[in-house]
Amino acid sequence: VDPEVRGVVLTGAGRGFCAGLDLRGYGTAPHTEHLGRTQAGFAVQRHIASLIPALRSLPQPVIAAVNGPAAGGGFALVLGSDIRLAARSAKFNAAFIRIGLSACDIGTSWLLPRLVGAARAQELMLTGRVFDADEAYRIGLVVDLLDDDALLDAAIAKAHEIMRNSPFGVALTKEGMWGALEIPALQNAIDMENRQQIMASATADHREALAAFAERRPPRYTNS
Template sequence: MVLVTLDRPDRLNAITSTMITELEAVVAAVDRDPDVRAVILTGAGRGFCAGLDLSGGGTAPGAEGVPATVAGFMWQDHLATLHEKIHRSRKPWIAAVNGPCVGGGFAMALACDIRIAATSATFGAVFLKLGVSNCDMGTSYFLPRLVGASRAAELMLTARIFDAEEADRIGLVTDLVDDGTVIDRALVTAELIRLNPPFATWMTKETMWQTIDAPSLRHALDIENRTQIMCSGTGELDEARRAFVEKRPPSWRDD
């Protein structure tokens, strides 16, 4: 497992261009490392992430000297693409949410596969409070899929902050734990993931998210069928059968 900590506690881990670039490098690195089976994402200090650093988050790489509209679009794409990379990562990502998780930080947690919250956690899509759309950084894609369109509409149109108990009640988080224990709880989930075969875990994550967007049951079944045939060719199924007969835990491949 890998623990990734957003480390700007004096700014509630607000997002900057440097942070985005570094996180993109982390996604690429964990995807290449066969020893990494799951990633836990959390924030240093008293918060997960307060969103974009409004005091000056920087600019997108390569945006120097281009027209303002182009630079603005490059910056927007720079912000949003990180969350696509987390969502498309080969490894499951677990958000261990401590304290405020709003705006771009909320979108980052939504991009993770699993969210676990401390009782102090608060959430909110708050871009609207800044005079721009709450449809930003993947929020309008992820949130309706996680909590349903009607509830997502209320949260996005009011831009209100809601607490960890409500996040638990609406199914946004899988567990609600005492402050100071959220990483320990995330490690329990990560360990359960680690016990499963790596390639099949990757295919489970990828196929699940693809079938959520499937236009029909037939489309979803076709994707599932192809995935199962690929997984069956790794030899893990044979190992699982041998382990069952020999009454021992399976020994999975590392790649």
């Protein structure tokens, strides 16, 4: 991971965000030449699904700027991002179930209920229906709804807003927020937060933030 990169904006090239897998062929995964058909297919599935944990493990925040359709695997990419903005042209669906597969794919069964609640997630996944940007905003899937020509600028502006904070503080916050979704009890979350705060308080960037606040100037972070 390039430490000079402070944030990632994920958007589609062209008229759509991502329509998911090419139904004419799912491609291959490395080192599967010697495997049987089922085993090779499973390797491809795992290879594709590994993208979502990879997004989550990045220390930088990932902002999805959803332009046009986000279906199937593209929908999962939206769910796996840290912040989601949508153009008014955006459309979403858990498309896997529409082609005879389970809607539970590439992390969707874990991510969607945590973003919109279990009841709404069940309905969206069991039907596989397409829903628009207005509904995505209404159910809390996306945090902002924008005109298409303003979407990318808004996503970049959001990234710059996050960059006003220290890189270590941002990375810890992202890690802690995702981790808290898996922590079973309040005290476990507090224990994690306590460790994060002690680590962050020992950094030069924390001292710089305090000095900048006292001197009424923007902080100059060095990720140290």
